[in-house]
Amino acid sequence: MLNLLQMLELRLNQTLPIPLEPFFFKYLLLAAIFLIILYKWPLYKNSSIPPSPRKLPIIGNLHQLSLLPHRSLQTLSQRHGPVMMLHLGSRPVLVISSAEAASQIFKTHDLIFSDKPKLIFSEKILYNYNDIVSAPYGEYWRQLRSICVLNLLSNTRIRSFRAVRQEETKLMISNILQSSSSNSSSSVLNLSEMFMKLTNDVICKVAMGRKYSDGREDGGKMFTKLSGDLTEIFTRVNIGDYIPWLAWFTRISGLDAQLDKLAKQADEFLEMVVQEHMDKSKSGNDGMNNNEDHKDFVDVLLAVQKENALGFPIDRVGIKAIILDMFVAGTDTTFTALEWTMSELLRNPRVMKKLQNEVRGIVGNRADVTEDDLVGMHYLKAVIKETFRLHPPLPLPGPRMSRQDVKINGYNIKANTQVLVNVWAIGRDPKSYTNPEVYEPERFLNSGIDYKGNDFELIPFGGGRRICPGIQFAVAVKEIALANIVHKFDWALPHGTKAEDLDMNESAGLTAHRKYPLKAVATPHLGCF
């Protein structure tokens, strides 16, 4: 080292017009080394703040995120650890990538992390944070959530919609049967489209009393356009949410105007739905809706409003915001879950066969699988868990926010820090699962691990007090659809595509759909029709 310094000193003295004092030279060199170390040295050498990849001025770490941020974040966390601090623009964002660290967010410090940050999407579309998904933690959120949990998504209410699930599944099965018996190219089914229609129809019927997917004049067209636009807008990142002084970009990029237009369309549609329900109720023309079992969500919410049943008022905006939440949070996620499950089954014929054996063993040649049959289908439940593990529909759920300073893994986290829990990376963590990249439902057969928020290695629905209230709703739709599909048909990929060649890429956006729709060919199973 000393020799190297002396050589450098000699070299510089030969190059520069004035000779350097040896004393000055050494200090110059030491300063340079110090600066290099400071630049190279990761921030986490300061043990009180979480490790952090090197950031650039202004954009912070934004350049390190790809269109599939859960994958880029997994790679970064493999270098920097399961508790890592990024800067998205000027915004510090804590990224959590292990079950242990997630338990600190969702359990140990759940109350501190129960807030949501302000994002332009929520402001414009979700009634200025007046819905459940984006409301700040506090009394208003608690009230809406309790309406949702007690009145809309309770076990009793979910059970009461059993007939809707069965009926819509039956319709899907008859559409599959129709296509499969034609010998034309239409016998290749677009399963993604079918699953989307199924979940949309179930949620429309349950929430608003009827389907809107038929494209009819009275709301159908409006709804179809609205749900397409909502899905599209989820793929857009608003740079102004991360670099506040670039908020003007939201305006010139057209996003601002697009959000305003979408918000107006959504409100017009919901206003029409609520008004229709009120008119029916006034005219006494709401048919069976006096029967608690046949009430849709709008009926229930109007009754809660009228009777002040929960001891606090709920206004019209609150009602519309809750109904909108059911779509925004419920349709895309549930359909995506079905899409990935069927993709994995087509890619893993061994698992498909084993599942078919279980379902056919229980149901036999009866025409329909009923919800009572599902109780004994343990392999089906393992298949669903394994798919949630590898393909959580929300790989990186919307951020939470810390409400006060707190310590995570010994690191100081300041109040108002956004937190992203990388659910996708947690499901593939080799510390929690052996051969994590392999699709193997058997791993859940003799395991108590569930997705209801207590086992942090499997958290597709999040955790803590803001855990998804729609778990049962989503799983009920998924189980009955899946069991019927594998019971009644044998499945193959189109045009002789080999199972291992099925494209499994994800699309960009908050919900990770398949990048390309899932297409397959169905052959009716003898004796099931």
Ligand code: HEM
């Ligand atoms: C497979 C389907 C679904 C998945 C994977 C899913 C996942 C999630 C996740 C990850 C969260 C955020 C939780 C957190 O921050 O910890 C959430 C919140 C929420 N979900 Fe779901 N969800 C699904 C279906 C549904 C359905 C069917 C509904 C309603 C009908 C629903 C309604 C909600 C609501 C209202 C919230 C906000 C809860 C709050 O902030 O208090 N979800 N969901």
